[in-house]
Amino acid sequence: MERRRAAGEVRLDQVTGPLSGRKHAWSSSIGRHAQGRLSSSRTLRQTRHVTPYIALYLRISISSPDSIEDQDMQGREYCARVWPGVPIVVFAEDGFSGEKEDVIRPEYDRLRAAVGRREVAQIWCAEQGRLERNPVRWFQLAQELVSGGITELHTRREGIVHVDSEVADIRAVFNAREVRKLRQRVNDKLATNAARGNAPAALPFGYRREGKTFEIVPEQAAEIRQAAERVLAGWSMKSIALDMRTRNVGSARGGTITGATVKAFLTTPAIAGLRVYRGEVVGQGNWKEILDVPTWRTVCAKLSRPRRVAGARGPYEVSEACLTGSTGRKYLLTGGLIVCGVCNAPLIGSMKTVKPVPGKPPREPKPYFFCHNVKGGRGCVAAVMAGVDEYVLDQLWEKLDSTDFLRNLGGDDHAEQRDQLTRALSDLDSARLELAAEWATPGALTMSEWREARTALDAQKRNLMSDLAALPAPRAALPNIALTREAWPKMTLDERRGFVRMFVERVVLYRAILRGSKVFDDRRVDIEWRRR
Ligand SMILES: [Zn+2]
CATH class of the missing domain: 3.40.50.1390 (Resolvase, N-terminal catalytic domain)
Incomplete structure (x- = not known):
């Protein structure tokens, strides 16, 4: 001290x-x-x-x-x-x-x-x-x-x-730092805006800017809802765009609407009221949704390409069918219409890759009909599907040209039931159209109401269709054959199947007589026509 x-x-x-x-x-x-x-x-x-x-x-x-x-x-x-x-x-x-x-x-x-x-x-x-x-x-x-x-x-x-x-x-270092800090502050600002749900800089189709938020443009929102409805109903992007072009609907910036435009505006999270920052959905935006999130996600799922996974025989696409376990109807004559001529089991449709020939490029897999143990078969027969389908259809058109065949289809014991079903079906179709129109009108119907109603209509329609298909085709209820033939390329698989079932009771596939023949051998196929 x-x-x-x-x-x-x-x-x-x-x-x-x-x-x-x-x-x-x-x-x-x-x-x-x-x-x-x-x-x-x-x-x-x-x-x-x-x-x-x-x-x-x-x-x-x-x-x-x-x-x-x-x-x-x-x-x-x-x-x-x-x-x-x-x-x-x-x-x-x-x-x-x-x-x-x-x-x-x-x-x-x-x-x-x-x-x-x-x-x-x-x-x-x-x-x-x-x-x-x-x-x-x-x-x-x-x-x-x-x-x-x-x-x-x-x-x-x-x-x-x-x-x-x-x-x-x-100081020099500091100046450089300042520039970085400034950039960081701008990014921070963007992140803060995103976190607050403020409308982003890019204006999505369906909205106009109003200060820091978006306001719905009713006509464009109606287009989005209609397009979503159509995607869920299986329309292609191309046909949705075509329809919009014929009605002179312009894109957000007034450009021409293409399939890509439609896909882009339907998959934008903004239309579900979601705020995206750096490619990630960061939360709710401060604007109103045009599609609710579940609907929007369903639409996106429908539009996204199937996931590809590596399989033993190359890449394999995991479709919705793989995930739900239902393969749906993919082939004209499956579902019991075509059976094995040896063991009588219903045939399945499946893709098959033909053994490659040495020195030649590998062949694309083709759909085949198989007798298969999943349907109780023993693997007796197989045939290239296109050949069978083509043959059965040729025979059908030929048969329908003959007035005798139609006359012989017999009387109708189910006229009343059929009329009821047909009426109910057309009512359903108009109900569906009304529903779509109503949904396209902002505020008329909530998303969940719309989805529920739609699902209910779908279920009803499926039931009615299968009831109708189960009825034997009467002469009076036969469709216009000429028109059907003309419309055939544009008909859906289900519609085609329905038509074929009106006239064809069963198709039987027998074993090949000429082994290794390149041409489809129609002697292997036997068509059983409906009698009434
Ligand atoms: Zn068999």
Whole structure:
């Protein structure tokens, strides 16, 4: 103590507070001897304006845990040697703050304030990191020090750190940093906007911009809903676009609508009220949805390509059918209409790759009819489907040209039932159209109401269709054959199947007589016609 006092110090810390009233032994001892020098804060204020002082910044560091007392002593020794007679003010952080040492540092702030007031002539500390270890904050502090007239930092371990030259070097770095920070701030702003659900910069079809949000454009929203309805009903993008073009519907920016345009506006999350940031849905937008999320997801699923997985025989597409377990109707004569001529089991339709011929390119897989044990068969027969289908249809058209065949189809015991079913079906179709129109009108029907109604209609239609198909075809209810033949290429598989079933009871496939023949041998096929 005596030795330190001899260094000609002026102790100001007692009244400014950092060392007074401490629990620690070291602080109470310093506090005591300081008390004798200055008695009031008034004296201190006067001193501040009159005499610039040396600031000793003392802090316990985790890396080098020299005590505050040690640092105090070392600092005073240094000051006595370099600036004899210049007053000293101690800025000592209270205790060891560990991980939070950068956060809770009242003395650091007090020192910076003093530098700002240009009270500090020099600063001493054990090492630069004691004052500031965070490089970014160090740059900040260095600039403050230079503005406060302090160009050097005196340290015990690192000698004199030239603050001003560092600041110059650092300024360039800082400018570069500023540019990055600016970019970051812009990105942050975008992210914040996204998080708030503010409307993005790109205007989706179906909306117009209104400040920071989107307002629905009713005509465009109606188009979106109709297009969604059509996607779910199995329309292609091309035909939806064609229909929109014939009705002179323009795209969001007034361009021509193509299949790609339709796909783009239907798959935009914005139409389901979802906000996207950097390709990810980040939450709800601040605008109204045109399609509800489940409907929109269903539409997207329908539009997305099937997932391809690697199979033993090459890539394999996982369709919805694979996921639901239902394969649906893919082939004209399956479902019991074509049976095995050997074991009588219904045949299945499946893709088959013919064995490659050496020296020739591998062949594309083709659909085949198979007698297969999944339907109770024993693998008796197989035939290329196209050949069988073609033959059966040729025979059908030929048969229908004969008036005898139609006349012989016999009387109708089911006329009344059939009429009912037909009426119910056409009612269903108009109900469906009305439903679509209503759904396309904003506010008329909620999404879930629409979905429920649609699903119910679909189920009813399936039931009616199968009831109708189960009825034997009467002469009176026969469709217009000429028109059907004309419409055949545009008819759906289900419609074709329905038509074929009106006249064909069963098709029997026998074993091949000529093995390896390239031409389909129609002697293998026997058609059983309906009698009534
Ligand atoms: Zn068989």
